[in-house]
Amino acid sequence: MSGPKSSRYTLTAAQRRAxxxxxxxxxxxxIQAERDQRQREENFDLYSDVSALIxxxxxxxxxxxxxxxxxxxxxxxxxxxxxxxxxxxxxAQTICNQIRDSxxxxxxxxxxxxxxxxxxxxxxxxxxxxDISEVQSQHRKQLESVINNSADLSFxxxxxxxxxPHKSTDNRQSEAKARQKCINALAEVEDSGVxxxxxxxxxxxxxxxxxxxxxxxFENYYSLTIVPFLKExxxxxxxxxxxxxxxKAAESEYRVLCExxxxxxxxxxxxxxxxxxxxxxxxxxxxxxxDDEEQAYISQTIDDVxxxxxxxxxxxxxxxxxxxKHFKKELYLFEEGTAVNVxxxxxxxITMELGLLDTQDRIPDVEETDTLCRQxxxxxxxxxxxxxxxAERGIVSKHISLLPPEAQFAQVINVEDYNMSDDxxxxxxxxxxxxxxxxxxxx
Numbered sequence: 001m002s003g004p005k006s007s008r009y010t011l012t013a014a015q016r017r018a019x020x021x022x023x024x025x026x027x028x029x030x031i032q033a034e035r036d037q038r039q040r041e042e043n044f045d046l047y048s049d050v051s052a053l054i055x056x057x058x059x060x061x062x063x064x065x066x067x068x069x070x071x072x073x074x075x076x077x078x079x080x081x082x083x084x085x086x087x088x089x090x091x092a093q094t095i096c097n098q099i100r101d102s103x104x105x106x107x108x109x110x111x112x113x114x115x116x117x118x119x120x121x122x123x124x125x126x127x128x129x130x131d132i133s134e135v136q137s138q139h140r141k142q143l144e145s146v147i148n149n150s151a152d153l154s155f156x157x158x159x160x161x162x163x164x165p166h167k168s169t170d171n172r173q174s175e176a177k178a179r180q181k182c183i184n185a186l187a188e189v190e191d192s193g194v195x196x197x198x199x200x201x202x203x204x205x206x207x208x209x210x211x212x213x214x215x216x217x218f219e220n221y222y223s224l225t226i227v228p229f230l231k232e233x234x235x236x237x238x239x240x241x242x243x244x245x246x247x248k249a250a251e252s253e254y255r256v257l258c259e260x261x262x263x264x265x266x267x268x269x270x271x272x273x274x275x276x277x278x279x280x281x282x283x284x285x286x287x288x289x290x291d292d293e294e295q296a297y298i299s300q301t302i303d304d305v306x307x308x309x310x311x312x313x314x315x316x317x318x319x320x321x322x323x324x325k326h327f328k329k330e331l332y333l334f335e336e337g338t339a340v341n342v343x344x345x346x347x348x349x350i351t352m353e354l355g356l357l358d359t360q361d362r363i364p365d366v367e368e369t370d371t372l373c374r375q376x377x378x379x380x381x382x383x384x385x386x387x388x389x390x391a392e393r394g395i396v397s398k399h400i401s402l403l404p405p406e407a408q409f410a411q412v413i414n415v416e417d418y419n420m421s422d423d424x425x426x427x428x429x430x431x432x433x434x435x436x437x438x439x440x441x442x443x
Contacts, residue, residue, distance in 0.1 A: 015394025
């Protein structure tokens with residue numbers, strides 16, 4: 001039997017597993033590259049934060065110098081903060097220069113170093129700020145003492161009244177302490193990797209904090225705004241501990257799979273449910289990729305085996321129906337003037353048909369039909385050998401239909417519907433009828 005043959009080819013379980021393992025190895029390399037790139041971006045963002053803190057510290061160092069000139073009192077920490085900030089700046093710059101060419105654990109080490117630099121810079125700023133406040137406080141106390149002593153001597157200054165000892169200084173110290181309490185509490189959030197929503201909320205809280213001036217307002221703001229915010233961040237932190245690494249790994253794999261399948265990347269909520277949905281999407285895409293690669297492997301292997309068996313690929317064409325089904329057609333020269341048309345559908349079904357080559361659509365005549373039936377029977381043995389060779393390469397077939405070599409299946413293949421591989425003419429010229437044959441045809 002060797003009329004048109006339709007089969008659904010699949011890989012053996014072992015071959016499909018081997019293909020899946022190969023795809024996974026290749027994918028893991030792309031996943032690591034994707035994670036490295038995202039880590040580089042995060043490290044550059046950290047470096048930007050470090051640069052901003054260095055500018056902030058340098059500005060405070062200038063302020064300390066201004067206080068020293070105005071009060072003639074030395075700000076003890078200014079010199080050490082200046083030298084340490086300079087060293088940290090150089091270290092951060094060195095790390096920044098290395099980020100682009102780093103990968104894997106190197107990037108993670110750079111991230112940790114930049115976080116430590118940020119923390120140290122903030123601590124230096126806080127300590128120097130407190131030192132400046134202390135110097136200013138001491139200076140104010142000295143001025144208040146001079147004013148009070150002058151009032152006690154009752155010089156010609158009736159408008160000077162004795163100040164209440166340390167009242168303004170104590171208020172300033174309380175306000176500074178309350179402000180620092182808020183700043184320290186918020187500092188825990190800055191490097192915790194909170195999502196954009198919480199980070200925006202953090203920025204808003206920090207901006208409002210800068211405008212507060214009274215101690216009571218600081219306390220109220222801390223209790224009513226900062227504490228609830230910190231609680232929300234803490235809950236997020238607990239969630240991050242449970243699913244953070246799993247979510248990050250699944251997200252990287254998902255992005256790579258979307259690129260492989262040319263699909264739009266979607267955003268998933270950072271939650272238990274979001275992680276479950278993300279994993280489900282990863283599994284769907286992995287299966288789709290494996291199915292696509294399986295069909296590609298099968299198609300390529302059929303091409304290779306056909307060539308191995310001596311059939312020359314002479315033309316091909318791809319067609320997409322209105323229904324969305326995609327078909328790939330390939331012509332392999334069988335004998336002079338005839339070819340095997342191998343049609344592969346997007347569903348994995350492969351049909352092989354023998355046909356006479358011509359440059360027009362027509363029905364074969366009686367003689368051509370006889371020739372095609374004979375060649376169909378010849379191809380029967382070739383088809384059996386083809387399937388044997390495919391099986392050796394891990395491809396098995398499920399026959400859908402194997403039709404007999406009958407005249408009703410004889411057909412003409414129009415080469416104009418194909419992209420022919422070269423300029424050679426594969427169409428066999430039809431023999432002209434003799435005078436007696438032409439006469440016989442009229443009777």
